[in-house]
Amino acid sequence: MSIKSKAALSRKVFSNPHWDFDSIQLADEITHYYGKEYLKLDVYPNQIEVVTSEQMLDAYSLVGLPTSYPHWKFGKDFVMNQNSYRKGQMGLSYEMVINSNPCISYNMENNSTCLMLLVIAHACQGHNAFFKGNYMFRDWTMADAILDYMVFARDYVLKCEEEFGYEEVEATLDACHALMNLGVDKYKKPEERSVKEENERLRKLVEFKRETYNELWKTIPSDTSSKLEENGKGVEMEENILYYIEKNAPRLPVWKRELIRIVRKVSQYFYPQSQTKVMNEGFATFTHYHLVNKLHEEGFLEEGFMLEFLHHHSSVVFQPPYSSKYFNGLNPYTLGFNIFMDLKRICEHPTAEDREWFPSMAGKDWLEQFHFAMENFRDDSFLLQYLSPKVMRDMKLFAIRDDEKEKHYEISAIHNERGYKKLREYLSSQYSRSNYVPDIQVEKGDIHESNVLKLIYNPINNYQLNDKEAEETLDYVRYLWGFPVHLYRKNKLGVNQLLKKSY
Secondary structure (H helix, E strand, O other), X not given: OOOHHHHHHHHHHHOOOOOOHHHHHHHHHHHHHHHHHOOOOOOOOEEEEEEOHHHHHHHHHOOOOOOOOOOHHHHHHHHHHHHHHHOOOOOOOOEEEOOOOOEEEEEEOOOOHHHHHHHHHHHHHHHHHHHHHOHHHHHHOOOOOHHHHHHHHHHHHHHHHHHHOHHHHXXXXXXXXXXXXXXXXXXXXXXXXXXXXXXXXXXXXXXXXXXXXXXXXXXXXXXXXXXXXXXXXXXXXXXXXXXXXXXXXXXXXXXXXXXXHHHHHHHHHHHHHHHOHHHHHHHHHHHHHHHHHHHHHOOOOOHHHHHHHHHHHHHHOOOOOOOOOOOOOOOHHHHHHHHHHHHHHHHHOOOHHHHHHOOOOOOOOHHHHHHHHHHHOOHHHXXXXXXXXXXXXXXXXXXXXXXXXXXXOEEEEEOOOOOHHHHHHHHHHHOOHHHOOOOEEEEEOOOOOOOOEEEEEOOOOOOOOOHHHHHHHHHHHHHHHOOOEEEEEEOOOOOEEEEEEEO
């Protein structure tokens, strides 16, 4: 049956508020067809899972992954979310989707037929295309390998608990989880390996350690590289602390190195998601809005369906005002959707203001610009490039300056000619990773005499680390490294000053 001939059938199927698996399959087929033909979306194959509230809570605790290694934090998150849900203190998402190939989406079983179609368009087309197309996900994640790798990770952690005891395994994972944000490669693309390759790599590593270990190596005097370090030569920074510990910790057993590797691989997998929340949700919302309206134009959906759809869509993009008790910052769905909608408007119906702010985009093919924006930016750069004066006015954006030395807040910029550029810069900086993850790196050099690990913290234009956070970070690094750790603070002159020590 052709897509066009399914129009009469779909009106009958989608007018029933209670979905069945035929309606889900039909929704998947139709949204995929128009996603490809109308919006030119390129997606992974879809795997749609219809789940209960309990299963969705379980997916929450594992951040969407269908399986993971055992750790108490996942159980704690499940119990906390379950209690909040049962008390009515939180609701559950209509769907959850993960970056994998095939792309797995979890849809709540109590969704209506309208909601099922909406979330299939949103997740199975919008998020799926974003995962496959955006450069952050293309370059920094393993969509083809993540599911198999998590099976490998689960089996390996279970074997370690059986052989070495769950207390030691748990303590190692605790330290790794605390340092997850410092265990990410931001400039170097991670290599991809299958589960078979991971097991073979691990086997060779164990054999190499056993065959080359010799106590006599400890008696060999060190070379003169320490003098090079004193003179400022031979020093290189490593941004990924977990990677450095995994490869260089003097007495870390092989199994702990592998646990560190597992956690940093998972951290790397989630790295793009924290960088693209506004874009991802905005793109998916734009996608479901246009696909559902296109289906209505083509005769697949009745008026009653559209009334329910508009109600759900309005709820998704609702932005409480700053004075509301429900205000909790900017809704990423709203901000992203508004920018993508405005991008299309600028291309199709540019004003004089648009031609001044976006001369290379005004009047161009909106679909081409739409894909270019989706593929080549992350949240902070996306806002700097595409946040328009019109969106700032429509959302009534303004900036507040909070100086601890002053008694009052200051409105430092509003949505007018003087404030547009400042607002765009301020908002962009809020979505920069440096705003919520401290810049701490390992200083490489000759550490074989004392085995002291030197960390450099750069607070300039980055997250400000307080004393408690600095102490906890050092304690976890000290546990994994096995020897003293020194944390230096870089001042404005570029001079490193000792901040804290952990013995």
